Amino acid sequence: MIERWALISGLMGDLETYELIQKDLKNTRGDITLFVLGDVVGPDKNCDALLNRLINPHRDDLKPNCIYGWWEEQLLAELGYRGERKSDALRLNKGDDAVIALINAVDPYYLGWISSLQFGFVELDCGLIHGSSKDVGDILTMQTPPLTLLDRITRLNVNRLFTARSKQQFHLELTDAVVDSKIKDLNEERNQEHTLPKRAVIGIGAGANYTLYDVGSDKTHFLTVSDVTKSRGLGFA
């Protein structure tokens, strides 16, 4: 059976979209593992129902494997789970009202679970992270300089990095990388040509836009839950 990963992020309390994705995945062929790359909470709606569903999946749900995202980081920082740091990034960008709205959107009952979430997963030779290996808030896009992308991949010692923070869907491959290095120290001078195997950064999208990844063939499929018909047409049904 084909091994596939379903990668979602940015639900921000939207249980309805999560249910649509679960329904979509039930109609998709393959042995599917579901990864939720953060931002399950947000300030715009109450997130308790979605959190409850993630913690207590329905019997026929794909079990979600969750990590924390930028919004969870802001919530945890503001509520003292990150030492002396507060949600300065959120406060700076969206003001005090957004901080208050975020706190009000999550019942304190769920904070223990949120604080237990990991920064990311390493599966096979792939890193699955909300932002990047540098920071949960790091935004990687198709326009990010290749050297920056390589650095973020290298830090995790993986070949592929799945990221969600940009909300964009893309599959960017870095190939044929080469650079000459000349090192001189007190003892010697040496030249070396450095090359890299193919590396990739995959933006998985957010909300209704999610990504299916075929582990065996290294193929990505960018889907939208409203596109059930389209996805069936691609052969997933």
Place this chain on the structure above:
Amino acid sequence: MKHAVISCLHANLSAVEAVLGDIDRQGIETITCLGDLVGYGPQPNEVVELIRDREIETCQGCWDEDIIDGLDACDCSYPSQLAERRGHIAHQWTTEKLTYGNKQFLASLPTSIRRGRSFFVHGSPNSQHEYLLPDMDAFAALERVEMSGADTLFCGHTHFPYVRELGNGSIRVNIKNASDREREVKEMTLPIRRIVNVGSVGEPRHGGVNATYVIYDDINSDVEIREVAYDIDRTCKAIIDAGLPHVFAWRLSNGFEFAELAEDASHVCER
């Protein structure tokens, strides 16, 4: 014009005096210091005051930062608990000995200095604790220089002096976007950049006992790594007299690093 760049003085007055003497004899007036004025060595106040008196432009090193802010490096910076204990002893001793005025001076230091197309840091543009070792991944090394917005990145921290030139680089970028139909292929040339690690004045780790620093000529871009002999016995005696761990004197007199080098040098402490 020629510039001298020094780093990692580590409270070794004898070594600092010898290096400054070598610089003076060559008529070089511009000196930049990349931090770690204190730590491990027995003369922290004397070294800080010498740098202040000479008005040497200096950026803050990891030891300077730790003395001000409390221990910033986590256990992972040390390869063993023994090495960590010795590091903590040196930290505590230095904290007690350093005057308030000299602590204030260390606290006032910037974390980087930019001069034209050159950028000066203690560890890397990422962190004062990151080691840019000569054999680190070439693409990551190039990224560190690129993120500084400079052509040449001057750093210390490793205590191992080297010059690394990175050039003739290229990469191909293939992009598939969400529509699944639009694909873009870009061939990109990577920039030519250079890392100059100036080594250490006060605690060399290059296999010899001499202090090291570099002279940089901004007209022809030449970099010379200089070795300077100094009165090691004087420093070693002062280490013993101060009650600091004897291994600090032993490794200075033998000319190699012992046990204090992190095994995972690429690790950046997040604490």
